[in-house]
Amino acid sequence: MQNNYLKISEVIEPATVALTMDGIRKKEEAIDFLADLLDKAGHLSNKAEYIQSVYEREKLGPTYMGNFIAIPHGKSDAVIEAGVAFGRSPQGFQYETDLGGGEVKLVFLLAIPNRMSADAYMAVLARLARLLVHSEFCDDLYAAKGYQDIYNAILNGEKHLEDLAQSKS
Amino acid sequence: MKIVAITACAGGIAHTYMAAEAVKKAARLAGDEIKIEIQGAMGVENQLSQNDIEEAELIIFAVNIGVRDLDRFESKNPIVIDPGEFVGNAQKALEKAKKLAASQK
Numbered sequence: 001m002q003n004n005y006l007k008i009s010e011v012i013e014p015a016t017v018a019l020t021m022d023g024i025r026k027k028e029e030a031i032d033f034l035a036d037l038l039d040k041a042g043h044l045s046n047k048a049e050y051i052q053s054v055y056e057r058e059k060l061g062p063t064y065m066g067n068f069i070a071i072p073h074g075k076s077d078a079v080i081e082a083g084v085a086f087g088r089s090p091q092g093f094q095y096e097t098d099l100g101g102g103e104v105k106l107v108f109l110l111a112i113p114n115r116m117s118a119d120a121y122m123a124v125l126a127r128l129a130r131l132l133v134h135s136e137f138c139d140d141l142y143a144a145k146g147y148q149d150i151y152n153a154i155l156n157g158e159k160h161l162e163d164l165a166q167s168k169s
Numbered sequence: 170m171k172i173v174a175i176t177a178c179a180g181g182i183a184h185t186y187m188a189a190e191a192v193k194k195a196a197r198l199a200g201d202e203i204k205i206e207i208q209g210a211m212g213v214e215n216q217l218s219q220n221d222i223e224e225a226e227l228i229i230f231a232v233n234i235g236v237r238d239l240d241r242f243e244s245k246n247p248i249v250i251d252p253g254e255f256v257g258n259a260q261k262a263l264e265k266a267k268k269l270a271a272s273q274k
Contacts, residue, residue, distance in 0.1 A: 063183070066256060071183060122182050122211045129183035130190040133256065161190075 005123035034085035043083035073110035177208035188252035195259035
């Protein structure tokens with residue numbers, strides 16, 4: 001179904017993964033911190049403009065997904081190449097949105113170039129959302145000791161995602 | 170048990186897919202056969218056929234907004250459960266749907 005679209009495992013990279021986001025106490029700090037990783041890895045032409053697109057998206061609906069997970073995202077001309085940043089906060093922090101929020105320990109921040117089609121963009125988000133439903137996947141993220149563990153968890157998770165249409169026991 | 174489900178959510182695209190994945194997972198754990206139609210921002214994915222709907226022993230609407238093409242379910246008795254319940258505890262939500270369906274027979 002979504003096999004033609006971008007995979008998280010294809011865009012995640014060591015430079016945009018932070019296993020301990022120490023000192024992060026709220027959503028804004030986490031978004032800034034992760035956007036900084038994307039910026040330093042060369043994904044952004046203008047960090048401030050990209051962050052603005054993330055907050056514009058935040059107004060449209062909650063990106064807090066429950067279960068200590070948030071997936072903020074922005075689509076912008078300020079994104080050069082699609083990227084995903086992942087941050088883990090062992091102690092957790094408050095992630096508030098206009099439409100509710102809660103404590104978050106795992107954050108994926110997506111940066112999508114404006115030229116990417118809406119369908120492809122949605123498909124990436126959908127894939128990530130589906131991955132995050134599986135507690136095994138989240139367990140792997142919590143247990144990861146280094147980048148390779150994160151990468152393997154994503155690769156494994158994506159392998160196990162299959163067509164939703166039919167599933168027999 | 171043959172189950173069909175529709176997921177749709179006011180809270181954004183990602184939640185719709187999370188609910189779909191959660192429903193699928195719960196059905197698999199319970200040994201049920203499931204088909205899921207996703208009514209999301211990209212339009213309708215995996216549209217259920219009339220045959221799927223006729224054959225289903227249980228129809229779940231994991232939605233908190235209106236279902237598109239509701240007339241397909243005219244003679245049926247869908248069970249409506251908030252998608253958030255599936256994302257929170259899919260197995261419990263599926264059991265609840267089964268119980269509700271049984272009590273309406």
